Amino acid sequence: xxxxxSTSLTTPFLDSLVHRVVERGNISNSFRASLTYVEPLxxxxxxxxxxxxxxxxxxxxxxxxxxxxxxxxxxxxxxTNVYHYSFTEERxxxxxxxxxxxxxxxxxxxxxxxxxxxxxxGYAGTVDHSDFTLxxxxxxxxxxxxxxxxxxxxxxxxxxxxxxQLQPY
Numbered sequence: 001x002x003x004x005x006s007t008s009l010t011t012p013f014l015d016s017l018v019h020r021v022v023e024r025g026n027i028s029n030s031f032r033a034s035l036t037y038v039e040p041l042x043x044x045x046x047x048x049x050x051x052x053x054x055x056x057x058x059x060x061x062x063x064x065x066x067x068x069x070x071x072x073x074x075x076x077x078x079x080t081n082v083y084h085y086s087f088t089e090e091r092x093x094x095x096x097x098x099x100x101x102x103x104x105x106x107x108x109x110x111x112x113x114x115x116x117x118x119x120x121x122g123y124a125g126t127v128d129h130s131d132f133t134l135x136x137x138x139x140x141x142x143x144x145x146x147x148x149x150x151x152x153x154x155x156x157x158x159x160x161x162x163x164x165q166l167q168p169y
Contacts, residue, residue, distance in 0.1 A: 019067040020076070026060040044100060048108075050093040056160060057086040078132025081088070085127060087160035095137055106139040114158050124158055 034052045042048055064079035095108030111134055118127040133156075141151035 005147060021065045021067060021073065021140075022079075023063045023065075024061065026058065028059075029055075029057045029076070030123075031055045045096065045098045046091075048097055050091070050094040050095070052091040054130065055090045056088075057084075058086050073082060080122075082121035084116065085116065088115045088117075089113075093137065102144075103140065103142045106137060108137040110135045110155065111139055112158055114160075131158070 008146075032052065032054045034050070036051075037049045039049075041048045049164040052148045061082045064076045065073040065130060066076055067073055074102065088114050091110055092112075093108055095106050098105040112132070114131045114133070116129045136154065137158040138154040139151070141149060
């Protein structure tokens with residue numbers, strides 16, 4: 001943007017000393033594989049084994065360039081940020097399920113090992129963090145009729161940090 005000096009209405013001046021172009025991009029990929037095995041124990045109960053592998057990968061970048069008065073572009077390394085990271089989670093669950101006429105009950109546990117890995121271009125350090133979580137599973141559903149049901153459910157899931165949370169300050 002330009003403005004005119006109050007003393008000279010014909011000579012325009014730039015309204016800013018700095019002109020920058022910021023290009024941002026991000027790509028995310030998700031993959032999930034799952035396997036379930038159910039073993040009947042009797043007519044109303046069963047043991048269920050479930051395994052899942054979930055992968056989420058992220059490629060993020062922000063390139064900042066200064067534009068001089070002649071229109072030439074110069075990269076600003078201190079404001080450029082290229083970061084790649086992934087979050088892998090394995091879920092291994094064992095449930096006991098009881099299916100009666102008016103109610104269903106599930107009790108179990110899920111083991112969740114996770115791995116967060118990442119690197120930032122231009123920095124020697126990398127992120128390599130693993131964790132292990134045990135989460136109980138509880139589900140109860142009571143049916144008065146086909147249309148009237150009450151259910152309560154408890155479980156949990158780990159969540160990977162966002163791109164902004166991983167950035168150095």
